[in-house]
Amino acid sequence: MSRILFGVRDAADIRFCISPLWETVRGRYVLGNSDRFPVHLPWLRWARQVRPDPAAADGLALLSELTRAHGYLPDFLTPAPPGPLGELDDELAVVAATPADVLHADLAATTQKLPLGPRTTALLDDPARLLGELVVGAREWHRVAIAPYWARMRAVLEADVAYRSRQLAEGGVRLLFDSLHPTVGWAGDHIASADPWDIELDLRGRGLPLMPSVFVRSKVLWTLREDSPPFAVYPARAVGSVWEDGPAADGALAALFGASRARLLDMLRQPATTSELARRTGMAAGTVSEHLGVMHAAGLLARSRHGRTVLYVATAAGQSLLDARDRPDPG
16 A cells, blocks of 8 residues: 655645656557556557667667566656646656766666666666667657557547546545545545555655556556655546557548647547637637537537536547548558
8 A cells, every 4th residue: 555645735736747758658568568458459469560760779678678567667767747748859858867866766766676677787877878778769669659649649648637627626636536546545635545566655745747648557656766756647548449440640630621620529539528628729719619610510520518518529420530530551
């Protein structure tokens, strides 16, 4: 059982964020632990066939060592983004700037279960080279294995954040953590987490970023070291839908009727309101409403009223367009 200790400031600084770097690193971990993640089998079969650039081989080998089966991920490799949606290049810049003492402390913390791999060990005395290779490897793994699915992954993650944000607004911290995952709950001044790690993490006024993840399965994951900037990663809802029809054909739907409407239609695989969509896209509510009206008139969206709330969702016709875009090229 782990305990995450809160102060008043920490409860006020709970926030949600989405990290493409986390999904990239954790996806590499899942590739090496495939028997534990049956829901990702369609992606695993596909990802084993990708062909990374040979120039990134050293970085990918290093990334594989740090994401080995049954091991711990070092905290410096998965920083929480400062805003609601991380940009891969920005996150990799944070990794590249990791101080040598933090790098060594984080890597030492991972050896509780497994010793460091040979390439990691060989580069311990050259932190700049180690970090440089990792950045190259992570960027290439994202390009070949994550980017083709990223639009759909992001839609699932954003839908989860919208759902959890509504819970926090309606029921506060207690409802949020009591419903976040069956293994965690709010216990007055701390989170109780039924896990095997026996962590006691005092947030000390640093707040708690919460990241939904496609690649987290059965537990909420916490930072490994108490001195690391804290975050928690929890399983996102409805992750199986990400892999249903293969990777997306970049830009095909956007070319048909515009990038904004294509993105909104993709988000509306699950019901959402105009205000939720405006918040998630950064578009003005009036602009979103106009796009939704056009797609509703064209039969691509259905809408239903629940009290004062109007929910939109893709119709069968809208879903057919998405499916056509997502269907892999047989050639």
